[in-house]
Amino acid sequence: xxxxxxxxxxxxxxxxxxxxxxxxxxxxxxxxxxxxxxxxxxxxxxxxxxxxxxxxxxxxxxxxxxxxxxxxxxxxxxxxxxxxxxxxxxxxxxxxxxxxxxxxxxxxxxxxxxxxxxxxxxxxxxxxxxxxxxxxxxxxxxxxxxxxxxxxxxxxxxxxxxxxxxxxxxxxx
Amino acid sequence: xxxxxxxxxxxxxxxxxxxxxxxxxxxxxxxxxxxxxxxxxxxxxxxxxxxxxxxxxxxxxxxxxxxxxxxxxxxxxxxxxxxxxxxxxxxxxxxxxxxxxxxxxxxxxxxxxxxxxxxxxxxxxxxxxxxxxxxxxxxxxxxxxxxxxxxxxxxxxxxxxxxxxxxxxxxxxxxxxxxxxxxxxxxxxxxxxxxxxxxxxxxxxxxxxxxxxxxxxxxxxxxxxxxxxxxxxxxxxxxxxxxxxxxxxxxxxxxxxxxxxxxxxxxxxxxxxxxxxxxxxxxxx
Numbered sequence: 001x002x003x004x005x006x007x008x009x010x011x012x013x014x015x016x017x018x019x020x021x022x023x024x025x026x027x028x029x030x031x032x033x034x035x036x037x038x039x040x041x042x043x044x045x046x047x048x049x050x051x052x053x054x055x056x057x058x059x060x061x062x063x064x065x066x067x068x069x070x071x072x073x074x075x076x077x078x079x080x081x082x083x084x085x086x087x088x089x090x091x092x093x094x095x096x097x098x099x100x101x102x103x104x105x106x107x108x109x110x111x112x113x114x115x116x117x118x119x120x121x122x123x124x125x126x127x128x129x130x131x132x133x134x135x136x137x138x139x140x141x142x143x144x145x146x147x148x149x150x151x152x153x154x155x156x157x158x159x160x161x162x163x164x165x166x167x168x169x170x171x172x173x
Numbered sequence: 174x175x176x177x178x179x180x181x182x183x184x185x186x187x188x189x190x191x192x193x194x195x196x197x198x199x200x201x202x203x204x205x206x207x208x209x210x211x212x213x214x215x216x217x218x219x220x221x222x223x224x225x226x227x228x229x230x231x232x233x234x235x236x237x238x239x240x241x242x243x244x245x246x247x248x249x250x251x252x253x254x255x256x257x258x259x260x261x262x263x264x265x266x267x268x269x270x271x272x273x274x275x276x277x278x279x280x281x282x283x284x285x286x287x288x289x290x291x292x293x294x295x296x297x298x299x300x301x302x303x304x305x306x307x308x309x310x311x312x313x314x315x316x317x318x319x320x321x322x323x324x325x326x327x328x329x330x331x332x333x334x335x336x337x338x339x340x341x342x343x344x345x346x347x348x349x350x351x352x353x354x355x356x357x358x359x360x361x362x363x364x365x366x367x368x369x370x371x372x373x374x375x376x377x378x379x380x381x382x383x384x385x386x387x388x389x390x391x392x393x394x395x396x397x398x399x400x401x402x403x404x405x406x407x408x409x410x411x412x413x414x415x416x417x418x419x420x421x422x423x424x425x426x427x428x429x430x431x432x433x434x435x436x437x438x439x440x441x442x443x444x445x446x447x448x449x450x451x452x453x454x455x456x457x458x
Contacts, residue, residue: 020199128270132277135210139218156211163278164207171282172189172199 020172021102024165025095031131031162032091034155035059038138041151051141055134062129063088069121073113097122098169123166131163182357185285188344201336206278208329212322213277213301216308223312231304239272240265242293248353252287252377254415260378276301281336284348286357291350298333302326355381362389368396369407375416393420401425 035055042052070084087093097119105115113121138156142148189198220228243249251264275283275297284294305326309318337345352360358381362374374382374389382389393416400408418426 019196124270124274127274127278132210132214132273135214136217139214140221143218143222156214160207160210160214161203163210164203164205167206167274167278167280168199168202170280171202 018102020169021095021099024098024169025092027158027162027165028091028094031158032059034151034158035130035134037151038155041149042141048141048145051137055137058130058134058137062126065125065129066093066122069118069125073118093122094119094126094166094169120170123170127163127166131159131166135159135163185344185347188340188347190339190341194339198336198339201332201339202281205329205332205336206280208325208332209279209298209301210277212305212325212329215318215325216305216312216322219312219314219318220308227311235276235304236269236272239289239293239297240268243268246353248290248355250355250378250380252354252358252381254376254378256379284350286350286352287354290353291347295348302329355384358382359385362392368400369405372407372412375420376412379417390417390420394422397422397425 039052039055039059042048042055044052066088067085070088071081074080074084087096097115100115101119135156138152138159142152142156189195217228220231240249249264249268250260251267253260253263253267255263271283271288274280275289275294279298279301283289284291288294289297305322309322312318314322337348358374358377361377362371362382362385365371365373371392374385375393379386413421413428
C-alpha cells in the first residue's frame with residue numbers, strides 16, 4: 001500500500017514521467033509504422049524480398065511471445081486476455097506498461113507478476129526479437145544492396161531511438 | 174524508483190537524484206543506448222558484408238568468454254529458484270539474452286551483481302566500442318565509415334560521462350563492483366538487518382547461498398515462533414511453502430507441508446514469477 005502511495009505521489013509531482021509515457025507510446029507506434037513501410041519496400045523488390053520476410057518474422061515473433069506472456073499473466077480471464085492482446089497487436093504494450101508502472105498500478109489477484117516485471121519482460125522481448133536484429137538487418141541491407149533510401153535510414157534511426165528509450169526505461173522506472 | 178527495492182538493495186537503487194536533472198539523466202541513458210546500437214549495428218553489418226562467419230565467430234567467442242568467467246567464478250546459476258535441468262537451461266538462456274542486450278544497448282540495470290556485474294559491464298561496454306573500430310578496420314569501410322563510427326562513439330562517451338556526472342556520486346562504484354550474483358544473494362541475509370530483507374535469500378536459487386545454509390537455518394529456527402506470533406507481511410503461505418523442511422520447527426512442519434502441497438498443485442512458471450516478484454530486486458532483470 002505504501003509503495004503504491006509513494007509511486008502515485010512521484011507520478012503526480014513529476015511531469016517527466018508523463019512525458020516519458022507519451023514518448024514511449026509515440027516511439028512504439030512510429031517504430032511499427034516505419035518497420036511496416038520498410039517491409040513493404042523490401043518485399044516489393046526481388047533482390048530484397050527475403051529480407052522483408054525476415055523483418056516481418058521478427059515482428060511476428062516479438063508479438064507472439066508478448067501474446068504468450070499476456071496469456072500467462074491473465075490466465076483464466078478471457079476478456080482481460082482479449083483486451084491485453086489488442087494492446088499488443090496495436091503496438092501499444094510498452095506505453096501501457098510504462099503508464100501502469102508510473103501510476104502505481106496494483107497487482108491483481110489473477111496476475112502472475114507485477115507491473116514493473118511485465119514492463120521489463122515486454123521491453124526485453126521487443127528488443128531481443130525485433131529492435132536489435134531488425135536494426136542489424138536493415139543496416140546490413142543498406143550496405144549490401146546499397147539501398148540508401150530515406151525510409152530505411154529513418155526506420156533505423158527510429159528503431160535505435162525506440163530501443164534506447166526501452167533500455168533507459170528498464171533502468172529508470 | 175520502487176521503495177521496496179530501494180530498501181532491500183540501497184547500495185544499487187536510488188542513483189538518480191531528485192529534481193530537474195532526472196529528465197536529463199533519462200535523456201542521456203536513452204541516447205547512450207541508441208548510439209551504442211547504431212555503432213554496434215553498423216560495424217556488425219560491415220563485418221557481415223565482408224564475411225558472415227567473422228561476425229558469428231566474434232559473437233560466439235565473446236559469449237563463450239563471458240559464460241566461462243561466470244562458471245569459473247561459481248556464478249553461472251541465475252537467482253530464480255528453479256532446480257534441475259530446466260534451471261540450468263533457464264540460467265543459460267537468461268545469461269545469453271542479458272549479454273546480447275547489454276552488448277547492443279548497454280542497459281545500465283544489467284551492471285547489477287546478479288546480471289553481468291559492475292566491472293564486467295563497464296569493461297564490456299568499452300570493449301564493444303573498441304571492437305566496432307576493429308570491425309571497420311577489417312571491412313576497410315573508408316572515410317565515411319570511420320567518421321560515422323568515430324562520431325557516434327565520441328557522442329556515446331560524452332553521454333555516458335554526463336550520466337556519470339549527474340548521478341549520485343556514491344553510486345558510481347556500482348560500475349566497478351566485482352561482487353558476484355551469489356554474493357548479492359547472500360548479502361540479503363548477511364547485511365540485510367531486518368527480517369523482511371534477510372528472508373529474501375531463501376527465495377533465491379539455493380545453489381547461490383549454500384555457503385551460509387547453516388546460518389540461515391539457525392536464524393529461521395530461532396525466529397519461527399516469533400514470526401508466527403507477529404505475522405509480518407512477508408510471512409505468507411507462499412513464502413513458508415518455499416522454506417526447506419529442515420528449517421522449520423517440527424511442530425510447525427505439518428502446516429508448512431500443507432502449504433507446500435498446495436503450492437505444488439498450483440505450481441507453474443507463472444507461479445514462480447509471482448512469488449518472486451515481491452522480493453526480486455534486480456529484474457531480468
